[in-house]
Amino acid sequence: MSIPLHVIKVGIGDMGMVHSPDTIRTSGLGSCVGIVLYDEGRKTAGMAHIMLPEAKLAMKEGLNRAKYADTAIDDLIVALKGAGSSPHRLKAKLAGGAQMFQFSSSHDMMRIGPRNIEAVKENLSLYRIPVIAEDVGGNSGRTIEFDPNTSALHIRTVNLGKCVI
Amino acid sequence: MRNPKAFTEWFGPVQLNVLKEVGNIGAGHAATSLSKLLNKKIDMRVPGVEVVGFDTVMELAGGADKEVVSICQRIEGDAPGTMFFVLSPNKAAHFVQRMCVSTPVFLGHEEDDMALSALNELGNIVSGAYLTALGDFAALELASTVPSIAQDMVGAILSMGLIKMSQVSDQAIVIKTSFTDGEGRREEDIDGHFFLFPDPDSYVHFFRSSVM
Numbered sequence: 001m002s003i004p005l006h007v008i009k010v011g012i013g014d015m016g017m018v019h020s021p022d023t024i025r026t027s028g029l030g031s032c033v034g035i036v037l038y039d040e041g042r043k044t045a046g047m048a049h050i051m052l053p054e055a056k057l058a059m060k061e062g063l064n065r066a067k068y069a070d071t072a073i074d075d076l077i078v079a080l081k082g083a084g085s086s087p088h089r090l091k092a093k094l095a096g097g098a099q100m101f102q103f104s105s106s107h108d109m110m111r112i113g114p115r116n117i118e119a120v121k122e123n124l125s126l127y128r129i130p131v132i133a134e135d136v137g138g139n140s141g142r143t144i145e146f147d148p149n150t151s152a153l154h155i156r157t158v159n160l161g162k163c164v165i
Numbered sequence: 166m167r168n169p170k171a172f173t174e175w176f177g178p179v180q181l182n183v184l185k186e187v188g189n190i191g192a193g194h195a196a197t198s199l200s201k202l203l204n205k206k207i208d209m210r211v212p213g214v215e216v217v218g219f220d221t222v223m224e225l226a227g228g229a230d231k232e233v234v235s236i237c238q239r240i241e242g243d244a245p246g247t248m249f250f251v252l253s254p255n256k257a258a259h260f261v262q263r264m265c266v267s268t269p270v271f272l273g274h275e276e277d278d279m280a281l282s283a284l285n286e287l288g289n290i291v292s293g294a295y296l297t298a299l300g301d302f303a304a305l306e307l308a309s310t311v312p313s314i315a316q317d318m319v320g321a322i323l324s325m326g327l328i329k330m331s332q333v334s335d336q337a338i339v340i341k342t343s344f345t346d347g348e349g350r351r352e353e354d355i356d357g358h359f360f361l362f363p364d365p366d367s368y369v370h371f372f373r374s375s376v377m
Contacts, residue, residue, distance in 0.1 A: 011220040012229070012324060013331065028229030028320015031328070051219075051324065051331050064335045100321055101237045101313035112328055141321025143230055158232050158317050 007145065010034075013067035015048035017079055020149035029096035029142045031113035033069065033120050036093045036146045036153060037076045037129065039085035045148040046080050048072035052112070053119030069119035077127060092124050093153045093165060094134040095144045102139070113137065133165035172334040172365060173216045180372060181214045184340050187299060187371055188212040192342030192359045194298035195250070195291045202290055203263050205346055212342040219327055222337050226251055226358060229320030236288030237325065238312045240296060243305040244370040246363035247326040250292055254316060256346075256356045257284060281314065288312040295359060303371050326362035333365045 010016040010026040018024035020043035026034050029049065038045035048066050055068040065071035077087050097117035117136045124131060133153065135142070140157040147154070156162045189212045200207040215225070223229040234257035236250040252260070261283045289312055300307040315322055330337050340361040363371065 011218075012223070012320065012327070013219055013335070028223060028318040028322075028324065030317075030321030030324045032324055051328065063333075067331060067335070098321065100315050100317065100325055112325075139315070141318035143318065143320075 010047050010049050012049055013051050013064055015046060015066040015072055015076060015079075017044070017046050017083065018146070018148050019044050019083070020147075023145050023147045025143070025145040027143045029144065030098055030100045031096070031116060033094060033096040033113075033116045033136070034142070034144045035069075035072065035076065035120055036144075037073075037080060037090050038093070038146070038148055038151055039080060039089050040091065040151055041089060042083070042085055043148045044080065044083050044085055045146055046076040047146060048076055050116060050120070053115045069116060070123050073120070073123045073127070087127055087129070090127075090129050091151075092129050092131045093146070093151075094120060094131060094136055095142050095153065095155050095165075097136040098138050098140055098142070100139060100141065135163065135165055172330075173336045173338060176216055176338065176368075180368075181216075183372055184214045184338065184368075185212050187303065188214065188340040188342050188359070188361060190302045191295040191299040191361065192344070195295035195359060196344050198294035199287070199291050199344075202287060203260060203346075205263065208345050210343040210345070212340070215339050215341070216336055217339060218336055219324075219331070222323060222327065222339055223320045225339060225341060226319045226323060226360070229318060231319045232317065233319050233322065234284070234314070234316045235322045236285070236292060236312045236314050237322070238288075238292045238296070239310040240307055240363075241310065242300075242307040244303070244307060244363055244367035246361060246367050247329075248292055248295060248362075249323060249326060249360040250288055250295075250357065251319070251322070251360065252357040257316075260284070260287060285312065285314050288314060295361075299361075305370055323360065326360065329364040330362065337362065338368070 006022045008024040024047045026049040035048045050069045055071045097113040143156045145154045196207045234252045238248045240246045261280045342359045345356045
């Protein structure tokens, strides 16, 4: 792994772009999902930290599009196109979508993690973008960092240690 | 395109003051119950209400990556919402030890059922006190779910309280009260926080029921 010049940080409900040798990171994914779309050849990637499955869930218009699985993926692809990557060369890695608390009542909010994962995969399949690796579900929070040089997604958890996918 | 801040824009100083009082009453009673339970002085810090972006919410609790122990409770009834009682892992272990007067306990990595159930009980009592005070103050019928406990990153935990709000706004209204058990030497030492995130539709009930 090369020494990164900068670690680009992506906040909650936000997205960002990275080019090697920089890396890109988002912290504290719970039920949220971190989506990485990357172009191995160009060593370019985009990352989104989505909170909700679809923009349709939004009760008001004009909200940040990076918050939703569907609009975030649309925008990531547009941004990567702008950086010179064609959609058919893009691959995806995913992490997150955990259920942090176990409640007896089956509130639909409790299932938001699995719903986020489903929505991400559905929207990626619309673009025929393959999911190369994923670390999703469970009940642990995740901090992830993607290195576009090696296409490795580093995942850190509090209770289960670190792994690379 | 509508303004993304539309939902939070109609929160003026009057509304924020009501919410500050909501946090103050709830956390005040919760701290008293914690103090009794531990037979220990608990000092409340001035409650804060802020309208901030989601990332700032995590900063208020020490940063998205920070490891904490949190007891989370869904509030149901007239004004649904989510409440978090957040402690540092050290402080949580310390509190449990004080409750159990037993051998040292280790939370998290090594499962300690006794410690976890004691901590759950502590969470039950403390968040129950918060809710009861809140309901009485605002004359609302509030019921709570059985609290659930997690030891994990602040971001992973608190983001659950933002899901409802994130459907109508890119900003969150944070009702936060911090406390200390007086063992910290410095003024800025904080041992834990209470966070209340009412669902978007719940705010109107607090404003309606309070003396405005």
